[in-house]
Amino acid sequence: xNERDSLLPGQPRAARKTHLQSFKxxxxxxxxxxxxxxxxxxxxxxxxxxxxxxxxxxxxxLAIIPLAKLLGDATEQVALKLGDTLGGLLNASFGNAVxxxxxxxxxxxxxxxxxxxxxxxxILSNLLLVLGMSFFAGGISYNExxxxxxxxxxxxxxMTLSCITLxxxxxxxxxxxxxxxxxxxxxxxxxxGTALLLLLIYAGYxxxxxKTHAHLFDAASDDEEEEPEMNATAACxxxxxxxxxxxxxxxxxxxxxxxxxxxxxxPKSFIGLILLPLVANAAEHVTSVWMASxxxxxxxxxxxxxxxxxxxxxxxxxxxxxxxxxxxxxxLFFNNFETVSLFVSVLLVALIVQxxxxxxxxxxxxxxxxxxxxxxxxxxxxxxxxxxxxxQRRILQESFRIYTIDLQCVAYLSGLDSPHFPSPDKDGLDxxxxxxxxxxxxxxxxxxxxxxxxxxxxxHDAYGTLVRWSAxxxxxxxxxxxxxxxxxxxxxxxxxxxxxxxxxxxxDANDLTRIRERTNVYAVQIPGDNRRGVADSTQLPTGPAHKxxxxxxxxxxxxxxxxxxNDLASSLRPATNYDFVGILGKSALPRTLDSIxxxxxxxxxxxxxxxxxxxxxxxxxxxxxxxxxVLTDLVQWLKDAVFDGDQIxxxxxVLALVSKTQTRKSGSPIGTFPITLSYPQxxxxxxAKVIEAVKALTNLSVHLPLSIDTLNKRRLYPHSVGxxxxxxxxxxxxxxxxxxxxxxxxxGTLKDTGVRNVHSIQSVIQSQRLEYNFPFSSFAFDTDxxxxxxxxxxxxIIPGTTHIPLSANADKVxxxxxxxxxxxxxREFILQSRSKTITIPDNISDLIQQSFVDERxxxxxxxxxxxxxxxxxxxxxxxxxxxxxxxxxxxKHELNNEHWELITGLEKERLARGV
Numbered sequence: 001x002n003e004r005d006s007l008l009p010g011q012p013r014a015a016r017k018t019h020l021q022s023f024k025x026x027x028x029x030x031x032x033x034x035x036x037x038x039x040x041x042x043x044x045x046x047x048x049x050x051x052x053x054x055x056x057x058x059x060x061x062l063a064i065i066p067l068a069k070l071l072g073d074a075t076e077q078v079a080l081k082l083g084d085t086l087g088g089l090l091n092a093s094f095g096n097a098v099x100x101x102x103x104x105x106x107x108x109x110x111x112x113x114x115x116x117x118x119x120x121x122x123i124l125s126n127l128l129l130v131l132g133m134s135f136f137a138g139g140i141s142y143n144e145x146x147x148x149x150x151x152x153x154x155x156x157x158x159m160t161l162s163c164i165t166l167x168x169x170x171x172x173x174x175x176x177x178x179x180x181x182x183x184x185x186x187x188x189x190x191x192x193g194t195a196l197l198l199l200l201i202y203a204g205y206x207x208x209x210x211k212t213h214a215h216l217f218d219a220a221s222d223d224e225e226e227e228p229e230m231n232a233t234a235a236c237x238x239x240x241x242x243x244x245x246x247x248x249x250x251x252x253x254x255x256x257x258x259x260x261x262x263x264x265x266x267p268k269s270f271i272g273l274i275l276l277p278l279v280a281n282a283a284e285h286v287t288s289v290w291m292a293s294x295x296x297x298x299x300x301x302x303x304x305x306x307x308x309x310x311x312x313x314x315x316x317x318x319x320x321x322x323x324x325x326x327x328x329x330x331x332l333f334f335n336n337f338e339t340v341s342l343f344v345s346v347l348l349v350a351l352i353v354q355x356x357x358x359x360x361x362x363x364x365x366x367x368x369x370x371x372x373x374x375x376x377x378x379x380x381x382x383x384x385x386x387x388x389x390x391x392q393r394r395i396l397q398e399s400f401r402i403y404t405i406d407l408q409c410v411a412y413l414s415g416l417d418s419p420h421f422p423s424p425d426k427d428g429l430d431x432x433x434x435x436x437x438x439x440x441x442x443x444x445x446x447x448x449x450x451x452x453x454x455x456x457x458x459x460h461d462a463y464g465t466l467v468r469w470s471a472x473x474x475x476x477x478x479x480x481x482x483x484x485x486x487x488x489x490x491x492x493x494x495x496x497x498x499x500x501x502x503x504x505x506x507x508d509a510n511d512l513t514r515i516r517e518r519t520n521v522y523a524v525q526i527p528g529d530n531r532r533g534v535a536d537s538t539q540l541p542t543g544p545a546h547k548x549x550x551x552x553x554x555x556x557x558x559x560x561x562x563x564x565x566n567d568l569a570s571s572l573r574p575a576t577n578y579d580f581v582g583i584l585g586k587s588a589l590p591r592t593l594d595s596i597x598x599x600x601x602x603x604x605x606x607x608x609x610x611x612x613x614x615x616x617x618x619x620x621x622x623x624x625x626x627x628x629x630v631l632t633d634l635v636q637w638l639k640d641a642v643f644d645g646d647q648i649x650x651x652x653x654v655l656a657l658v659s660k661t662q663t664r665k666s667g668s669p670i671g672t673f674p675i676t677l678s679y680p681q682x683x684x685x686x687x688a689k690v691i692e693a694v695k696a697l698t699n700l701s702v703h704l705p706l707s708i709d710t711l712n713k714r715r716l717y718p719h720s721v722g723x724x725x726x727x728x729x730x731x732x733x734x735x736x737x738x739x740x741x742x743x744x745x746x747x748g749t750l751k752d753t754g755v756r757n758v759h760s761i762q763s764v765i766q767s768q769r770l771e772y773n774f775p776f777s778s779f780a781f782d783t784d785x786x787x788x789x790x791x792x793x794x795x796x797i798i799p800g801t802t803h804i805p806l807s808a809n810a811d812k813v814x815x816x817x818x819x820x821x822x823x824x825x826x827r828e829f830i831l832q833s834r835s836k837t838i839t840i841p842d843n844i845s846d847l848i849q850q851s852f853v854d855e856r857x858x859x860x861x862x863x864x865x866x867x868x869x870x871x872x873x874x875x876x877x878x879x880x881x882x883x884x885x886x887x888x889x890x891x892k893h894e895l896n897n898e899h900w901e902l903i904t905g906l907e908k909e910r911l912a913r914g915v
Contacts, residue, residue, distance in 0.1 A: 022234035026073055029229075033286075034070070039063040040245060047252045053259035060253035064279045067246045068098040074242055077235040080228040096122070096310050098246060102276060103319045105250045110623055112323075112330050114257060117272025119316045120338055124373060125277040126308040127159075127345050132366025134292035134300035135352075139360025145297040146357050155305045156350040158205050162312035163346040165194050169333035191331040192324055195317035202313040253279075267452075273338075274374055297358060305349070327624040327890075336442055341373055432485075433494050433516070433564040440581075440612045453581060456540075456609070457525070457532070457557060464496070468581045469609065470617050471523035471559065472733045473572050474547055475725040478520035478560075478590045485516045494564070496585035496610040519569035520590055521561040524548050524727075526577055526617075528702040528736055530695050540607045544589070549727040550702065551714070560587050562610045574718070574772070574781060577617035577733045582609040624890060625829045631887045634697075634826050641817060642689045644808035648909055649677060652804050653690065653788070655883040657698060658833040660735060661768050661784045669768040669784075673879055674801040676789040679743060682810035688790055692817040694737050697827055701737040704729055708748030715753060717760040719773040730760055730770055734784040735834070738764070740798065742791040758797060761787075766800040802876065805913045829887075836886040840878075840895045848878065848900060877903050 017025075027034055043059040045051075075097070099122050106114040138145040172190055230238070257271055292300040316332070323330035334342070348369065352362045444450065454462065456469035485494055494516070525532070527549045543558025550556075561580065563569040572578070587608035631654070638650035652675050662671030677690065694701045704716075717728045732738065740761065750758065756773075763769055765787045769780040789798055796803070806813060840848075852874050859868025881903045885895045 017229065017231045017234070019231065019234045022077075022230035023238070025229040026070060026077075026234075026238055029073060030069055034066045036062050036066040040067065040249065043249050043252055053256040054263060056252050057256040057260045060249045060256070061275070061279050063249045064098060064102075064246060064253065067242055067249065068279070070238065070242045071097050071246060074230075074235055074238040077228055077230040078232070078239055096307055096315055097243065098250075098279075099277075099311060100315050100318070101243070101247050102250045102254065103315065104322065105247065106254045107319055107323050107328055107330065108326065109254055110328065111254060111257065112328065114254065114272050114276070115319055115323075115330060116334060117338070118276040119311055119319070120334060120342060121273035121277040122311050123308045124273070124341065124345055124370065126304045126311075127349050128366045128370035128373075130289070130307075131301065131304040131349065132363045132368075132370065133289045134297065134304060135358040135363025136360045136367065137289045137363070138292040138295070138297050138300070138358060139363055141293050142295055144357055144359050145292070145295070147298045147301050147353075152301055152305070152353040152356065153350075154208070155301075155309060156346075156353055158201070158309050158313060159305065159346050160350055161201065162198060162309070163343055165198060166332055166334060166342060167339060168194065169331060170336070170339045172333075187331050187333055188329055191320060191333065194332055195320040198313050198317040199321075202310075202317075205309065205313065301353070305353075345369060432492070436495065437565060437612055444613060450579060450581065456559070456584065456607075462540075462584050463586065465584060466581065466612075467584050467609070468579060469523075469559065470526060470529075470577065470579050472526045472577050473521060473574055474524045474549075474558070474727055474731070475522040476569075476572055476574060477723070477725055478522060480517050480519050481590070482515055482517055485514050494610075495612065496562070496583045496608070519563040519566070521563060521569065521572055522547060522589075523559055523561055523578075523580070525557045526700065527553075527732055528700045530701060531699055541605065543606050544604065546721075546724075546726040549729050549731045551729075557607075559607045559609050560589060562587070562608055564611065568611070568614060575731050575733055575770070575783065578614050579617045580609060580611055581613040582611040584609055623828060625825060625832050626890055627825065628889055630825065630829045634829070637820065637826075638693065642693045642813070643806060644812040646806055646808045648906060649804050649806055649808075651906055652802065652910075653677070653694075654830075654887065655880055656786060656788055657694070657737065657830050658883050658886055659786060659879075660834055661782075664782075667767065671879060671882070672768060672786075673876075673883060674765045674787040674789070676791055676796050676798070676801040676803045678791050678793060678796075678803060678805040679813060680806060680808065680810035681793050682814060684811055684814050686814040688741075688743070688814055689817040690788075690790070690813070691739055691741075692819070694739060694788065696817075696819045696823045697830055698737050699827070699831070700733065700735055701739065702729070702732060703739045703741060705741045705744045707744045708746050708750070708754070711754035711757045712748075712751045713753065714757075715773075716757045717771060717773060720775060725772070728760075730764055730783075730785075732783070732785055735786065737786040737788060740787060740789045742789060742796055742798070745791075745797070761798055762800065765798060802910075803915050804910055805915065807913065832890060833883075833886040836893060838882045838885045838893060838895055840882075844895050844897065844900065847897060848874075848881075851900070851904070873907070877907055880906070 039059045039062040043056065043063045046056045046059050099118065102118060103115050106112075106118065135145070169187055169191055172187055228235075260266065261271060289300070291297075320330050320332065322328075348366065352358070352366070450468055453466060453468040456462070456467040483493070486492060522543075524543070524547060540557060540559075542556045545556060547558050548556035562582075563572075585608045586605055588603040589606050591603065635647065635650045635654060638653060639645060639647045642653075643649040656673050656675045659673035660671055661669040664670065679688065691703050715726070715728050716730045718731045719726055719728065730738075760771060763771065763780075764783055764785055768783050768785070770783050771778045771780045787798075787801065789796055789801055852869060855869040856867065859866075877900075881895055881899050884899045884903055885892070888899070
């Protein structure tokens with residue numbers, strides 16, 4: 001036996017390789033591939049010089065190919081010095097290190113689909129391309145190759161088990177619906193539990209392979225023991241250095257995927273399924289095929305199937321657990337095409353290896369399957385481009401390509417020319433609305449999947465195309481309408497298709513079956529949306545001005561929604577935000593009875609959106625803020641830049657911004673924190689700086705000046721004029737910050753409309769409910785607004801808020817405000833804090849109770865009048881303490897003593913100002 005330079009004590013040592021000899025061997029072995037190492041410095045340079053993202057992508061892509069080979073060689077050299085068991089364990093752990101590095105980088109950047117598709121692509125690439133080419137090369141050289149049947153079947157069984165575990169989340173999603181925001185907890189639980197079980201299975205598989213049944217896999221080893229070419233120290237150094245460099249290059253690569261996908265018109269699924277597995281396994285692929293051509297088929301099978309097992313049963317679950325730890329909602333749910341592709345691939349491989357023999361035809365079958373999958377991933381996008389489509393319509397075309405029921409309708413909705421398609425069968429359109437909607441919904445796995453669809457407010461000449469739109473429901477009272485599902489020559493008319501076709505109706509039985517029903521709902525662009533840029537405008541008709549809540553807004557886009565889903569239509573409520581996806585068309589706004597009687601009133605044509613998909617548009621953070629002391633920096637900026645050194649006002653404003661209705665008790669909201677900021681008297685007419693500050697720190701905010709003239713002439717609450725619901729400035733979506741500016745109130749008398757307006761404002765502040773006024777009745781709907789009242793030294797006309805007199809120079813809290821560059825971090829931090837759930841430990845509960853008793857006793861012993869700290873004061877402090885606890889670091893969810901002491905101090909200082 002040859003002696004080796006071992007890392008294990010007690011083992012003999014061969015002539016030790018020098019560091020120079022070790023690194024020379026590492027670089028010169030496979031020097032053809034290592035020539036690509038020249039792209040490593042280019043990757044770093046292009047990144048730090050902020051060159052074009054496409055160059056960064058290309059350089060990083062080419063740099064990772066040789067780095068993956070060096071990583072594999074270094075791992076193998078370290079494994080040779082650890083002995084059979086530890087060496088095998090190290091090979092199993094680092095066998096797919098590049099895939100793991102790329103996956104972790106993509107996970108930390110929130111690229112969840114890239115994580116999923118790159119893992120799936122690596123599995124399919126190893127099972128189909130590598131194994132197929134190995135079988136083909138071995139079959140050409142030796143006609144028929146043999147391998148250890150039992151070991152191959154055991155590996156195939158583990159792959160089959162992992163495939164089954166990926167079908168379970170798909171079955172769950174199919175049974176229980178979509179997976180968004182708060183509604184996908186069940187899928188996360190299933191995925192995370194399955195990941196833990198898969199990791200246990202992988203540990204058992206390693207024990208099976210390395211210990212109990214190691215003899216089954218011995219055939220996959222060379223007859224002669226391999227001699228190490230690097231000394232232990234050099235091998236470990238190389239492994240560490242190459243891993244670090246690879247992680248940087250992977251970070252640069254993943255960071256440019258969005259730009260490359262958009263500018264090169266490449267679907268992210270193609271990048272994940274094809275390109276990333278290729279760059280990570282190029283050297284390994286070549287090695288496997290070369291071994292098969294030399295008659296070492298067991299080694300080739302060990303490389304391909306073993307690598308697939310490690311990715312499916314170890315890397316993917318490990319990444320899911322990592323996402324669980326860092327707060328990324330990665331799941332094991334793949335879309336239908338990906339799930340079926342994996343299942344078919346595993347089934348095909350299991351059938352091929354069961355006889356322990358291989359030939360070139362079996363290899364060609366596997367390569368053909370991989371080629372078809374590659375063709376689908378690329379051809380789908382190519383077909384869209386060839387037909388004049390924008391890449392953003394990829395999702396819809398994927399959905400409708402599989403439909404053959406009504407090819408005219410399918411082709412229209414997909415943007416394809418279809419003069420050669422036959423007419424549908426008589427019953428071809430039965431329930432097609434639901435089938436088309438369900439098939440489209442099955443393609444939406446994560447909220448980010450909608451990003452590939454053109455936004456309505458950025459679309460030009462978008463009629464007849466697929467668009468998405470974030471909107472607020474304004475009026476659900478238009479009811480249903482009847483429409484013809486097919487034209488006179490049997491062309492499909494659902495979802496706005498073929499609107500120019502002749503529609504004729506006869507009263508016979510056949511024509512009656514063509515009549516369908518849909519619901520009309522009016523929606524407007526989200527009022528006070530600070531995320532919407534100035535450039536986000538459209539040439540579409542804006543709709544009636546009285547349907548939009550705010551005045552003084554030029555772009556008041558309103559759209560008539562055509563709903564084909566009765567459940568969705570019945571669930572929509574006014575003043576709620578949704579993301580809608582549908583086919584854009586035109587429609588006459590439904591006329592009321594009053595307008596029909598007035599012959600002079602013409603029909604008003606407005607944009608219409610035929611809804612295929614919808615989901616609640618929640619005002620939540622897009623990424624987790626893990627930085628420390630964010631609250632301290634935010635309060636410091638508000639104190640210095642907005643409130644002229646008033647730290648008390650800064651704290652109270654931040655607490656108000658993170659408040660929301662947690663629950664309702666006897667109709668009263670729990671968790672809200674409306675405040676009033678009382679400004680010093682000033683002759684200046686400049687705007688308060690806090691208005692711009694709130695706009696910068698929140699996604700949704702509305703500044704509403706409350707002058708006597710505005711209150712008396714403009715209805716701030718929604719009200720019906722005939723059968724048409726007119727909007728009001730208080731009809732705002734949840735979590736909108738409502739800045740009620742009394743500083744412009746002036747002198748005067750409130751009339752009937754003014755009194756009603758003040759009553760509506762009080763109802764919103766005190767009970768978080770807004771009444772919709774109709775001729776003979778009124779209905780109150782729940783709201784969840786964040787009221788911030790601005791007043792001068794005079795008393796506010798709006799009671800029920802926490803009053804904070806400002807201690808600042810009158811002129812320094814007014815005027816323009818410079819917004820820092822990192823304000824986006826603060827905005828995400830506020831959104832994250834609003835979504836936190838805070839608990840109060842028993843010891844803190846006892847502390848709060850005791851402090852309340854102590855304060856009341858101290859007040860009584862001092863002989864002061866009144867009861868001192870009231871139960872209302874206690875309730876306010878508890879609310880404030882919860883809000884302050886939610887502003888703590890992201891991983892803290894409990895109220896503690898420091899929070900309570902700070903709130904107690906803030907309240908005492910506020911009361912000391914003579915409130």
